[in-house]
Amino acid sequence: MRVNVGSSSSFSPQTIQQIRPYLRYLLYNVLPVNATPTEYQYLDMILKSKNYTHLEFLQKISPDCQSQLIRCKLHDHIRPCRELFQRIETENGFCCSFIYDENLLGKDTKGQTMSFGYRWGLTILLDPQVEDYYASRSKLAGFQIFSHETADRISMDYPHQMVFARNEIDIRVTTSLTYAIPYVRRYDVDMRRCYFNNERKLLTFSNYTQYTCFLDCRSRQMLATCGCVPPLWSRTSNWSICTLTQASCVKANMERIMRTINHVHRDVEPYKSNPNSERYICQCYPNCNLYIYNTYYDVTPLERNFSMNDMEFFSGVELKNHLMVHVFVSDMSGEHTRLDVYYQWQNNFGLFGGITSLYMGCSFISILEIFFFLFVRPLCNWLARRRPRRQVGHNNNLKWAGKRKPKIAISSIA
Known part of the structure; x- marks a missing residue:
């Protein structure tokens, strides 16, 4: 700003x-x-x-956008910059956002592309207006470039890249998507640490993202502390905007409110070993279905003295302190990550059997064999031994009965 x-x-x-x-x-x-x-x-x-x-x-x-954006080219076609950029409020000041609201633009203007490469991106010629600088965040003349999701709003801690006058910047964009399977929804938010669509409502934004949750949380904390929110901060229509007489209260509480993580228990181990030691403020977890735009920057000096390419784009412009920015998708593919439950009770049951078989040479078949040899087989042998003994005893009785001779007694009848 x-x-x-x-x-x-x-x-x-x-x-x-x-x-x-x-x-x-x-x-x-x-x-x-x-x-x-x-x-x-x-x-x-x-x-x-x-x-x-x-x-x-x-x-x-x-400064306004029209005086800074000299010329724009989208999808290899020169377009008026006023059709592509809109001035919006952010915590960093007033920014020129590329197609912030497509409903306000022309029907033939589209920000999406199905192609990749330098030619099918966005090219902007910028004038930093060095002569008008008086108070700014940086000591050099230039711009801050933010690459973010559509639903996000730029905050003071949002990642950005500084670009300065008399340079040409190539910004290569790659995308990565993280999606969660429906089974993850069964777990509590504090355990899965993410929100599904329409699961968390905010006071000052209609769409939930982690950064908009941070903005909403800071504004509510500042309102509760000072009774107002600073200019350009997110707010509702009935919230008061801080005047300059309330600036001392805002500055006194800024460091505390700008935190993104609160230490719940300071006497326990760090978050990696204890999930209850640190938590995001206001439970501002990321989205379970999350798009991330990774940007890579290449900076070279802007020199046009002996160049014959793209004469139409530079026609009528005398380059002094200008800078040029190229933004394009660098690859036709991206990362696709699935958020899944790594361990369930079936996994733990199978893991126990696998570890047991690995370190003890034991498996379910081995357990059945041990049970068979310790209990089933001795029982069968005992039953098998008892049956022949009964048969032998019966035969011996018959044999002994055959060897005995009968006795005859004769008595007279009187």
Whole structure:
């Protein structure tokens, strides 16, 4: 974010000289500035004298997209930049977003592509307007480039790349998708640590992502602490915007509120060994079905003195402090990762049998064999031995009965 003093034409030269030393205090939520409450009150008094709020004044002195985006080319066709970019509010300031809302653009304008390579991407010629720099986050003239999902909103901690004047930047984009199987939904959120679609609702955003959850959580914490939210932060229509007189409260609590992880138990081991030691603020877990855009940057000096290529794109432009950005999909394929349950009770049961067979030479067949030899076979042998003994005893009785001679007794009948 940067401010441009020359754009505030409603101020007199005397007022501009008065407000100039305090301009960097307007960016207190993104810059490390040290100002006293008295200085904030003086700056707030000057703005109120011209009927400006803090947010309205930031909108006026921030550069617009039309003056910075000189020429654009999409899918190998030159298009007006105003059809491709829109000015939006972010925590970093006012940004020019590429096709932020397709409903507001022309019907023949499409941001999707089914091709890959340098030719079928987006090319932008930018003018950083070096002469207008007065207060900015960086010491060099240039831009911050964010590559994000459509539902995300840019925050202060969002990954980005710095690009500076007189350079040509190639941004190669690769995609990766993580999807979860339906079985994962059976587990609690604290265990699976992700949200399915429409499972988590936010106050200030309609679509849930991890970054929008962070923004929503910070705004609610700041509202509960200071009774307001800073300009450009996410908010609802009935939330108050912090004035410059409340800047001291915002700065005093900024470090605590900007945290993304809270230490629940400080006396336990780190998160890798104990999942209860650290947790995301407001339980802002990522999406279970997640798109990630990985970007790779190549930077070279911008030199056109002896170049004959793309004459139409550079026609009528005198390159001074300009820079050029090429954004394109670098590969026809991407990573596809499945989020699944790694261990279930069947896995643990099979794992126990596998480890037992590995270290003890034991398997289910071995267990059956041991049971057979220890119990079944001795029982069968015992039963088999008892049956022949009974048969032998019976035969011996018959044999003994055959050897005995009968006795005859004769008695007279009287």
